[in-house]
């Protein structure tokens with residue numbers, strides 16, 4: 590026994606310890622890419638307790654990758670495009686960087702006790718193959734891709750990309766669900782008509798959606814709107830459609846939990862889409878974005894808004910406008926990754942401990 594112990598030099602000792610850890614990991618469901626809960630098989634992200642964060646292919650939340658949405662309850666999808674932006678570019682790199690920073694995510698939500706990977710079959714299904722040279726063709730590609738995703742019954746959690754993408758996504762969503770409610774979190778209303786002579790861009794998605802009957806306008810709320818305007822009442826068009834407009838001044842220095850109770854009442858039991866433009870957050874919390882506006886929401890308020898969507902019939906979510914080239918610390922992408930996880934944690938059928 591003593592000779593055995595002597596032969597266990599430090600390297601052997603660590604390899605022994607790692608072996609023990611991995612053996613126990615094999616028994617630990619959190620380390621297996623999939624496991625059964627109440628008899629159903631679910632994907633589970635690899636845990637940083639057993640697999641180093643910096644190792645492995647950076648899929649969203651270290652979830653398994655699969656080519657299609659077949660068999661999934663929810664899927665993370667990237668749309669790497671920024672040709673719809675009107676100021677700083679870079680959002681084309683959003684999906685990749687948010688995936689990298691999502692290595693920080695763990696499997697459970699400590700704040701809400703949500704257990705998404707014990708509730709839903711989730712995977713990363715990669716990116717829409719965008720056209721870097723033609724935004725209108727990209728919109729067609731997005732619409733086609735999302736028709737297929739939605740046809741499987743899967744709920745898309747989209748990693749943007751600039752806010753143009755919400756328009757073709759909502760075209761596909763409304764084909765399946767009819768006109769939907771919208772929780773739109775943003776510094777900007779994005780209801781422009783023609784900008785620089787074009788109708789398609791990140792400042793116009795929700796006007797296009799209204800024109801095509803994709804939204805149930807009385808069930809639309811826009812939260813966080815602020816900044817200078819092209820007219821004294823920048824939100825007149827939104828209000829004229831029947832949207833509820835919550836300008837940022839109504840959000841300053843307060844919890845948004847009471848507001849979200851009102852939003853849940855407004856949304857009712859019908860299908861709802863959640864679109865979160867990262868520039869809704871103050872540039873101090875989310876500097877890595879293309880059209881920053883000062884005096885925005887805090888990250889806490891962003892989390893409150895998403896958690897306040899619990900109980901809604903969410904049929905899709907997106908997180909847009911993260912621009913890694915302007916995100917020197919990576920914290921904007923990290924915030925985006927966490928907000929996407931919060932969205933996953935409020936989808937229908939999530940289990941809470």
Ligand SMILES: NC(=[NH2+])NCCC[C@H](N)C(=O)O
Pocket residue numbers: 675751752753777779781784791792793866868880910
């Ligand atoms: N999703 C967005 N970041 N929209 C920004 C819109 C900016 C607006 N079109 C402007 O030209 O001022």
Ligand SMILES: [Mn+2]
Pocket residue numbers: 775776777866868869880910
């Ligand atoms: Mn915006």
Ligand SMILES: [Mn+2]
Pocket residue numbers: 752775776777779791866910
């Ligand atoms: Mn926007």
